[in-house]
Amino acid sequence: xxxxxxxxxxxxxxxxxxxxxxxxxxxxxxxxxxxxxxxxxxxxxxxxxxxxxxxxxxxxxxxxxxxxxxxxxxxxxxxxxxxxxxxxxxxxxxxxxxxxxxxxxxxxxxxxxxxxxxxxxxxxxxxxxxxxxxxxxxxxxxxxxxxxxxxxxxxxxxxxxxxxxxxxxxxxxxxxxxxxxxxxxxxxxxxxxxxxxxxxxxxxxxxxxxxxxxxxxxxxxxxxxxxxxxxxxxxxxxxxxxxxxxxxxxxxxxxxxxxxxxxxxxxxxxxxxxxxxxxxxxxxxxxxxxxxxxxxxxxxxxxxxxxxxxxxxxxxxxxxxxxxxxxxxxxxxxxxxxxxxxxxxxxxxxxxxxxxxxxxxxxxxxxxxxxxxxxxxxxxxxxxxxxxxxxx
Numbered sequence: 001x002x003x004x005x006x007x008x009x010x011x012x013x014x015x016x017x018x019x020x021x022x023x024x025x026x027x028x029x030x031x032x033x034x035x036x037x038x039x040x041x042x043x044x045x046x047x048x049x050x051x052x053x054x055x056x057x058x059x060x061x062x063x064x065x066x067x068x069x070x071x072x073x074x075x076x077x078x079x080x081x082x083x084x085x086x087x088x089x090x091x092x093x094x095x096x097x098x099x100x101x102x103x104x105x106x107x108x109x110x111x112x113x114x115x116x117x118x119x120x121x122x123x124x125x126x127x128x129x130x131x132x133x134x135x136x137x138x139x140x141x142x143x144x145x146x147x148x149x150x151x152x153x154x155x156x157x158x159x160x161x162x163x164x165x166x167x168x169x170x171x172x173x174x175x176x177x178x179x180x181x182x183x184x185x186x187x188x189x190x191x192x193x194x195x196x197x198x199x200x201x202x203x204x205x206x207x208x209x210x211x212x213x214x215x216x217x218x219x220x221x222x223x224x225x226x227x228x229x230x231x232x233x234x235x236x237x238x239x240x241x242x243x244x245x246x247x248x249x250x251x252x253x254x255x256x257x258x259x260x261x262x263x264x265x266x267x268x269x270x271x272x273x274x275x276x277x278x279x280x281x282x283x284x285x286x287x288x289x290x291x292x293x294x295x296x297x298x299x300x301x302x303x304x305x306x307x308x309x310x311x312x313x314x315x316x317x318x319x320x321x322x323x324x325x326x327x328x329x330x331x332x333x334x335x336x337x338x339x340x341x342x343x344x345x346x347x348x349x350x351x352x353x354x355x356x357x358x359x360x361x362x363x364x365x366x367x368x369x370x371x372x373x374x375x376x377x378x379x380x381x382x383x384x385x386x387x388x389x390x391x392x
Contacts (some may be wrong), residue, residue, distance in 0.1 A: 058165035059156040062172060063149055066195065069137040070145050071095075073116050077108035082381050084374050097141065102388055105242065107141025110191050110387070111380035118191035119183050119244060124320040132180040132317075138193040140242035147237060148196050151230050155202045159209070167262045168205070174258060174310075175201020175251040181313030182250025185323045186330055188345035194247030196234055201255030203231055208259025212295065239336045241343055246334055253309065260302040264294070342391035350386035363390040 074095045079087040087096035088106060097106045114120060117134025139145040160168040179197020206227055210220055217223070231252075238245030324330055335343035353360045354375050361382065362369040368389045377385075 056157045056160050056165075058169040058172070059152065059160050062156075062198070063153060065137060066139065066145070066149060069116075070139050070142075073108050073112060073138060076116060077112040079109075082109070082378065084372075084377075102384065103141055103242070105139075105141025105143045105240075107139065107144065107242075109381070109384045110242065111384050113138060113140070113193060113242065114191040115380070118193050118242075119180070119187060119247075120191045121187045121189050123184060123187060124322075129317075132177075132184065135183075135192070135194045135244075136176045136180055136197055136247070137195060139195050140193055140240075144193075144195075144237060144243060147234065148199050151234065152199045152202060155199075155206055155230070159202060159205055162209075163263055168202075171201055171205050171255055171258045171262065172198050175204070175254040178254035178310060178313060179247035179249075179251035181310070181317055182253075183244045183247040184317045185313070185321060186246045186334060187322060188324065188331070188334075189347065190241065190343075190345045192242055192244035192247075192334070194244045196238065196243065197247035197251030200231075200234065200248045200251035201258075203227060204252040204255025204257075205259035205263070208256050209263055212260060212263065212298075238334070240338070241335050244334060249333075250313075254306065257302045257306040257309070260295070261299050261306065342387075344391070348383075348386050348390040350382070350389060352382065361385055361389055365390050366392075368392050 074097075077098070078094050079096045079098055080090065080093055083098065086099055088098065088100055090096050097103065098109050100106075102109065108116075116138055117131050118138055119131055119135045122128050123131045139148060156168065156172070176194075176198040179194050179200065183192070183194050183197070206223075210217065210223060210227070214220060234248060235245065237243055238248050331343070337343045349364045350361045351364060353362070357373065357375060359372040359375045359377065360369055361372070363386065370385065370389050372385075
């Protein structure tokens with residue numbers, strides 16, 4: 001009986017195989033992929049949704065300064081009176097432009113730029129250090145103004161939205177100063193303006209932002225192409241008279257160094273609304289302090305280099321150093337003689353002869369002359385015409 005009972009128990013034992021659950025193919029497709037942490041370099045739509053209206057006030061303020069300075073320059077120029085109606089777009093009256101052979105940028109005369117504070121050798125000869133601060137506000141003409149401010153608005157507003165007005169405003173001002181100090185090392189006897197130095201500083205900052213966070217941007221190649229285009233266009237303009245290319249170069253170097261010092265990666269960590277710490281642009285997001293102060297070695301190194309560049313420029317300016325005396329080819333970085341537009345900074349002399357109601361100016365260098373149907377002309381205007389006649 002005992003044996004029969006054991007057989008009966010063994011007969012009721014069931015072996016249940018282990019069950020394994022495998023995800024279905026459809027479930028695998030529905031799984032969410034890993035989030036993409038990369039961001040586009042230019043993302044205007046998302047910025048418009050999460051930025052305040054006053055986020056770009058510093059760039060807008062600088063643009064207004066430049067516009068006011070240009071209007072004041074054209075008001076002082078007064079082509080209709082000083083040039084006796086020989087102007088471009090005479091319908092603009094007092095704000096009409098000098099003749100195209102004299103200023104193809106559609107702007108004032110060289111003597112007016114000199115009067116308004118353009119950079120010139122008189123900076124050191126007559127101790128006119130104030131020109132270091134007035135020349136960055138001046139533009140060679142309307143074309144130069146549109147190209148320069150167009151670049152400042154497009155690049156500057158993006159950088160200010162991304163990194164804030166304090167950083168971009170500081171970079172703008174310091175790039176302007178470094179551009180003026182660099183231009184002061186290569187002064188010649190012709191007036192030049194350095195308003196593009198700040199814009200080149202912003203382009204240098206844009207390059208620094210691309211380099212330091214190359215991996216997190218999605219449209220970095222298009223941003224690099226845009227940067228190369230703006231640099232090339234403005235450098236070409238700087239090869240023409242009246243625009244100082246050394247101010248552009250100095251501003252670019254300063255902006256590049258300061259970009260590595262002051263910028264941070266545009267990465268934010270989502271946090272609950274009640275735990276948000278440092279808010280950026282009014283959104284409930286917190287930026288990790290370690291992320292903002294990353295790359296400490298690079299930051300310190302670039303800060304030291306910038307300090308040396310700035311101090312060197314100040315010391316060189318105080319000692320009235322002119323590097324053109326030691327570099328004969330440096331002048332071609334700033335100005336290339338093209339066609340009838342001369343880059344010579346040698347003082348030209350003209351003989352003035354008055355006959356009746358006419359004034360004849362004759363260049364003593366090449367005997368070119370010009371007959372003017374008027375005699376009441378200022379000495380500054382006569383010097384402008386003399387430079388134009390001697391360059392023909």
